[in-house]
Amino acid sequence: MRLLRVTLPALAVVPLAAAFVAVAPAPAVTEDLEKPEVILEEDFSGDGIPEGWNPVEGDWEVVDGRLVGHSQSSSQQSRITFGSHERNFRVDVTVRFEQVVNAARWTAVALDIAPDGSTPWWIATMRSGTSAHNGLEFGQRTTSDSWNVTNTAPAPFDAGVGQDVQVAVEVRGSRATWIFDGVPVMNTSALRRSEDGVLGLIANGATVSFDDVVVTQLDDEPITRPIGPDSVPAVVAHRGYSGVSPENTLAAIESALRTGAEYVEIDVHSSADGVPLLLHDATLDRTTDGSGVLAEVDSEYVSGLDAGSWFSSAFEGQPVPTFADVLDLMRGRAPTLLLEIKGPETYDELVTIIDVIRERDQLDQVILQSFDEQVLRDSRDIEPELRLALLRSTLDADPVAVAEDFGVVAYNPSWARLQERPEVIADLREAGIAVMPYTINDPHQWEILRDLGVDGVITDHPGRLVGWNARHVQTVPDEPSVQIASPADGATLTRGDVIVPAVIAERADHVEITLGGEPVTEGAAVDVNTLDLGELVVAAEARGVGGVAESSSSVTIEASPAGLVHLVTGPDIPAQLRDQLLRAIDREDWARVATLAENGQGGHRLPEDIAELVAGDARALG
Incomplete structure (x- = not known):
């Protein structure tokens, strides 16, 4: 094993909804970019299994300068683990199927696996029949030894048997890009990362050989977005998915996470006994069945309140979450938390809030923002590593100077004020400061914002913006539209799989999804074990003021x-x-x-x- 520094092409990871597959072109590599560091390189030129490589199932050996893994049956996942835990990395490997039981058998790069090979683990999978609709996959082997396949896509050609294929996967936190023979094919934002998972290689129902494994360390994704014809603003879910769920509840946050939003914005106040709680208003009256000023009541009183019924009886019993609850829900998942401190908060209250983040080691998943300048000054003093953003209801005379004075990574103004001086967007971005205006729900305004080059849009309807971004439309039709994002049309499933219905709808007041004629809830997993063999139709109907739109796809449940x-x-x-x-x-x-x-x-x-x-x-x- 040798450590050295090399230069590899930088490929962009474009965060999208887990159920949606799309690829954006990589930004140009310039001489100013820092060369990525290779942290592991292995060509298997030595004798035997290299030191630090741990076979945990199946037969593994080094033959003629290649690592060879044997799996005798479709039920055996032969695997070997290696490397260290990295948050952001690229792994390159040359892969060759030597023998397969059938064209559906596969090999995989484990992106997050326990050193002893135990479940759960996340993998990037390649079948020998790679050009099939599910030739490439991102998926999880769960603790119950079942599969959770989040993304599938065909490769440009079949890997076949006896042919070397250059495989690469770029991972940044919970986002990843599958790169087949140099071509970025599929993105995901669904990876659930552990605290100590390493890398691995897996063979299933096949004999597979591997060579030239290179692991390269990558930087975090920048908050500012590249400007280009394919660039879209990040999706910021305002108070969670507040357009369809009661704001600042775990239900709203979970809904936002499932849409593929890159950021989840929440509001935090402290109770009288110093517990950070999610609430937009200073009082409890509007969004709970309680009353009074939050700062004057204890958290025990608030914990018994209903924060969902005001929005809909379907959310009856939703509690007012603690800030700790939210961080626990988001641990290991892709989005960044845009934490608004309403202010005024005391210095000690800010210490308590920031300690909750530090205790969970989630500083890199949080950006703290506020209208209150003292909150930002105190937060910088308490934790210099915590990223900050400045909220503004009006524009400063020199936004760049103000942003740099506070040391913020983002300047997030009211859209009503920003559109009066849109030229400041370019000034801020040139200074490396992101611009994410609030709160915009109109697709016509999204188009203007995208063309102006904002880095994110704060919206009550993140699911709609995810779909709008994905299709990158120039205009939005008056009539409603609906598209089934998952399951993919023509997919073949078998026992142990799950179907997670998902749609992309615009200009719709109501969307109904049916599976085999029976109503299902978007995002709710349907166990294939409960379904009959044969073809199954997934249908969606979107109703809006402009009419009705319909879409359908079919999947086949096969015995295997x-x-x-x-x-x-x-x-x-x-x-x-x-x-x-x-x-x-x-x-x-x-x-x-x-x-x-x-x-x-x-x-x-x-x-x-x-x-x-x-x-x-x-x-x-x-």
Whole structure:
């Protein structure tokens, strides 16, 4: 293993909703960019498995200067871990399938895996039949040994067998870009990062060889965005997804996270006993069933209030979250928290708020902003590493000078005032200071803001802005529109998979989604184990003042050996019967599998619902 410094091309990671796949061109590399540091390089020219590489399952060996991993069946994930925990990195590796059970078998780069190979882990997957609609994937192996596939895309060509493919993945926090043979193919913002996960290589149902592994350290994504025809402003969810959920609640924040918003903006006040709580107003009256000034009541009183019913009975029982609750919800996830301190807060109250961030080691996930200048001065004194932003209801005579005086990374003014002097956007950006105006919900205004070059838009409707950005439209039609973002049309799923319905809708007052004719909730996972084999139609209907729009996609639920393995290895399966079933599956003796499922063996039986699924799938395969 050798450490050295080299230069690699910098590829842009464009944060988008987890369910949406798109690729933006990389910015030009200039001589002024600092050369990225290579932190690990291995060409397997030595004898045996290199030091620091840890085989945890399957057979691994070094043959003719290549690392070779063997997986004998589709149920075995042979894996080896290596490297150190890095937040921002690029991993490059030359990959070659030497032998595969079938074209659906795969290899993967583990992007965050425990050193001992235990679950959960996140991977970037490549099938040998790479040009299939799911030839490339981002996915998670969960603690229950099931799969959560968040993104799929086809590669430009099949990897096949016996052919070297240059694979690279760029990871910045919870965002990643899949790069196949030098071409950026797919982005995700869905990675859930651990505190100590390392890298790894995995083979499934295949023999795979690897060479020339290079891990390069990357910088954090800048807050300012590159200006160009494909540039779009970051999505900032105002008080969470406050357009569809009660503001400043965990429900609103979770909704914002699922849309793919890059920032979640919240408001924090301190209670009389010094507990930081989410609330926009100084009083409890508007958004809870309580009353009074928050600063004059204890957190125990506030904890019993309902902060959701005022918005809709569907949110009855939503509590007023503590600031700690919010940080815990966001840990390991992609968005940055734009924390507004309403002010005036005392110095000690600010210490308490910032200590909550420091105790959770989440300083890099938070930008603290305020209209109150003293709040910014005190926050800088308390924690110099905490990034700050200045909120303004009017523009300063010299915004750049003021922003630099406070040492902020962003200057976030009212859009009403900013549009009176739009030229200050370019001045601020030239100084490296981001501009994220508030609060804009009109797509026509989004177009103006994008063309002016703002870095982010604070909006009550982050889901709409995510979709608008993704399609990068120049104008928004008067009639409503709806597009099914997930599941992908034509997708093939099997047992153990989940369907997470997601749509992109504009100019719609109401959107209804059905799965197989039954209503489903956007973002709610549907277990494929509960569905019948065959074709399933996902339909969406959007209604607005301009009319009705409809969209549909279809997926196919197929029986598969991997799906049967998933069904018969659950926690409620008797061990003796499980082993008999696995042997029959490996032999592809589908009649035997069906008989064991229906009749059991040695007094052991499958749970009735599992037995029906296993027998039906086995007969479908036979």
